[in-house]
Amino acid sequence: MRVVRQELSTTSYALLGLLVFDGTPSDGMTGYELKQRADKTLRFYWVSPAMSQVYTELGRLEHLRLVSVTPERAGRRKAQRYRITDVGFAELHQWLAATEPEFPVLKHPTALRLLMGGLLGADRAHSLLAGYLEQLAERRKSLLAVRDSLGDAEALRYPAMVADWGLRYYDSEADIARDLITRLPPAEARPPEPSDRT
C-alpha cells in the first residue's frame, strides 16, 4: 500500500515517531503537546522545531493521511488531537528500515571560536571553555531528569539507551574541555581555576 512518495524531511519522521509513543493509546496529542515532547527529548539529538513548524508539519502529515485528526470534544478546551494512522506507521517503519543514516552534523560554536583562539589570547579562550562547561552541566541536568523518568522498563529500552548515549556524550565533552583548558598557554593574569565556586 505505498501511497506517499513525497520525500518527507527527517524532522517529519521524527515527529511521526514521537506520535507513536503517545501515552494512553490512541488518545492522540495536540500540536502543543507534541512540541513539549520534542523539547524534552528530540532536542538532545536532533532539533526541537518551532511551534509554527510543528503545526505546519502536522498539516502536511495530515494531508498525506499519515496522521488523523479529531477535534477535542467539549468539556476541555478546544483542540485538535493527532494520532498516527496505519499508513503513517507503515511509512515510518519503511523509513526506519530502508534509509541509511547520514553522518551526524555538529554545529559547535565554542569549538569554532576556539579555532581562532590565537586572535584572542589564553584568557578569552579559557573563559570560552569555562562557559561551555557550565552550559554542559545545565544540559546534562535536563537530560538526566528525562533519563530518570524513563526508568528501566523494557518498553522504554531504546529511549533509555539514547538518553544514556547523550549523558555519556556530555560527560565526554566535559572531559575534553577540562583537558583543553590545561593545554592553554600560560596567561599573564588568568583568573583562578573554577575549582571551588558554585
Added chain:
Amino acid sequence: MRVVRQELSTTSYALLGLLVFDGTPSDGMTGYELKQRADKTLRFYWVSPAMSQVYTELGRLEHLRLVSVTPERAGRRKAQRYRITDVGFAELHQWLAATEPEFPVLKHPTALRLLMGGLLGADRAHSLLAGYLEQLAERRKSLLAVRDSLGDAEALRYPAMVADWGLRYYDSEADIARDLITRLPPAEARPPEPSDRT
C-alpha cells in the same frame, strides 16, 4: 570604527576566520580554495557551505568591505582573490570577543533512529550502530590527516587543539556505540512485525 552592524551569520564569520589563515600572507584565496579549506576543517565542527553559498557569502562580505577582491593578474587562469580587510579583522575580533557561544546543535540521524529501535528489533538496531562505527572510522581518518598536517607548531596551537577535540569526540562516540551494542536485547527476541509488508 564601527561600520557594519548588519548581523552576519555565524557561517560568515567562520569563512572570514578561514581567510585570516591564508598561507602566504595577503596572497588571498579564491572562492574555490576557500571551499576546499572549509571541506578540510570547518566541516568537522560547523558545516561546509555549498560552493554557491561560498560565493554568495563572499559577495556579501565584499559589499560590507570586510574583504577586498583583486582579480588574478595574467599568467594563471582568471580568478578573484579575496583577502580580509582591517575592518573585517576588527569585525571578526569583535565578534569573537563579545558574543556568547550558543550551545552546540547536534543532528544525529543514528541516535534518532535508535530511539525508535523498538519498532525495528535488535537486528536492525545492531546494523544501525555497526554502520555508525564504520562512518566514524572513516571520518576519524580524514580528521587525523588534518591534525597530522597541523603538527605541533605554536602558530597552529588552537587549530591543533580543536582537531584533537574532534578526534577525542569520535573516539568517545565509538566507545559509546560499542557499549550500546552490548546492551541490545538478544536478537531472537524480536518485537512483532507491523502487519507484514506494503
Added chain:
DNA sequence: TGTAGCATGTAAGCCGTTACATGATTGA
C-alpha cells in the same frame, strides 16, 4: 482581575541546498 499557560495558526524572510549554466586549463 489579571497573568500565565494552553492552543492554533499566518506571513515574512533568512540560510542554505540542488540544479543549472558557462567557460578555461591541465594532463593522460
Added chain:
DNA sequence: TCAATCATGTAACGGCTTACATGCTACA
C-alpha cells in the same frame, strides 16, 4: 582530444525561525 579540475555564478525552492495575531481557561 577528452576528462578532470579550476573557477564563477544564477534560479528555484525547502526548511525553519521570528514576529504577529487571536482567543480560551485556570488560578493566584
